[in-house]
Amino acid sequence: DIVMTQSPDSLAVSLGERATINCKSSQSVLYSSNNKNYLAWYQQRPGQPPKLLIYWASTRESGVPDRFSGSGSGTDFTLTISSLQAEDVAIYYCQQYYSTQGTFGQGTKVEIK
Amino acid sequence: EVQLVQSGAEVKKPGESLKISCKGSGYSFTSFWIGWVRQMPGKGLEWMAIIYPGDSKTRYSPSFQGQVTISADKSITTAYLQWGSLKASDTAMYYCTRRRYYDSSALIDYWGLGTLVTVSS
Numbered sequence: 001d002i003v004m005t006q007s008p009d010s011l012a013v014s015l016g017e018r019a020t021i022n023c024k025s026s027q028s029v030l031y032s033s034n035n036k037n038y039l040a041w042y043q044q045r046p047g048q049p050p051k052l053l054i055y056w057a058s059t060r061e062s063g064v065p066d067r068f069s070g071s072g073s074g075t076d077f078t079l080t081i082s083s084l085q086a087e088d089v090a091i092y093y094c095q096q097y098y099s100t101q102g103t104f105g106q107g108t109k110v111e112i113k
Numbered sequence: 114e115v116q117l118v119q120s121g122a123e124v125k126k127p128g129e130s131l132k133i134s135c136k137g138s139g140y141s142f143t144s145f146w147i148g149w150v151r152q153m154p155g156k157g158l159e160w161m162a163i164i165y166p167g168d169s170k171t172r173y174s175p176s177f178q179g180q181v182t183i184s185a186d187k188s189i190t191t192a193y194l195q196w197g198s199l200k201a202s203d204t205a206m207y208y209c210t211r212r213r214y215y216d217s218s219a220l221i222d223y224w225g226l227g228t229l230v231t232v233s234s
Contacts, residue, residue, distance in 0.1 A: 040220055042158075049208050049224035050158065061222075093158055095219070100172050102219025104158040 002026055002096050006105035012113040019081040021108045023094035028074045031098065038098035041070055041079045044107075045090045054079065055097075086112065115139040117147075117209045117225035124231045125199050132195035133228045135209030142190035143167040146212040149183065149194045150221075153205045160219065163212065164192060199232045206230075 003026040013019040029038045037057035042050040052061045054070040057077055067082045081088055089112060094105040120134040137147060148163030162173045162183040171183055185192040194207060209225035212218075 038218055038220075042221075049227055050221075051224070052220075052222055055213075055220055095158075095221075097219035100163075100219055101174060102160050102221075104160075107157050 001101060002029065002099060002103055004094055004096055004103050004105035006092075006094055006108050008108060009106070010109040010111065012111045013081075013084045014113045015086065016083050017113075019084050019088070019110055021079045021092050021094075021110070023072075023077045023079070023105050025075045025077075025096050029096045029098040030074050037073050037077070038096055039070075039072070039077050040095045040097055041068075042093045042095065042104075043088075043090045044093065045087075050093065053092075081110070084110070084112070115211065115223045117211060117223055119207075119209050119225040119228045122229040122231070124233070126234055127201055127232055128198050129232075130195070130197055131199055131230065132193050133207060133230070135192045135194075135225055137190045137192070137211065140211075143187050144215075146215070147185065147192045148210050148212065149181075149192075150208045150210050150224075151177075151205045152208065152227075158208075161207075162194070165215075166190075166192070199230075201232050201234075203230060204232050 005024045007022045039057040041054040044050040058070045069080050091107045116138045118136045143166045146163045149161045151159045161177045164171045164183045164185045166185040166187045182195045206227045210221045211223040213220045213222040
């Protein structure tokens with residue numbers, strides 16, 4: 001199984017400031033045949049189901065604000081919220097979807113400082 | 114609009130059986146893998162099983178193989194997850210999910226609102 005590890009477990013950021021979440025996979029999720037990273041980010045607001053934010057490591061899902069961006073390749077990835085808004089309070093999960101198992105990271109809780 | 118409408122919350126006793134459902138609409142039900150993700154109280158996300166309603170092909174996470182059964186009725190565009198004998202440790206929120214791609218990749222593009230299952234004596 002591919003193990004996904006996120007850091008930090010939680011962070012508190014002031015409104016309008018940048019939030020950065022890291023995700024590391026135990027093996028590469030870069031598929032050589034198409035040169036794509038099988039890495040997604042989901043947002044889970046309190047009391048709601050998760051929502052797809054980013055896939056292929058850096059492609060924003062339709063309707064996702066451009067303050068959310070993803071980067072990285074191979075085994076190391078980052079989700080950045082460029083200017084934190086109140087509605088961004090949530091738990092964020094990375095997921096590798098290279099394998100059918102589709103393992104998730106443990107989640108990072110983002111709060112307002 | 115793609116929708117995954119799940120059945121309501123359940124309260125069961127240990128040893129009882131249960132079948133929860135998820136009705137898909139707004140898309141071709143037989144052309145996408147549909148599956149279930151578990152979230153235990155205060156915990157993260159765990160993929161359980163998927164089914165391709167077009168041919169009823171299934172895949173299970175090793176962690177859940179033999180513990181649950183996934184099925185689908187394409188005539189009513191509904192997927193199911195069932196337990197033969199519930200345990201207290203099955204207490205969790207269960208999300209119905211749709212996978213974006215037909216290949217083996219696990220990208221989830223739509224989620225249901227969840228079905229809360231509580232197992233307590």
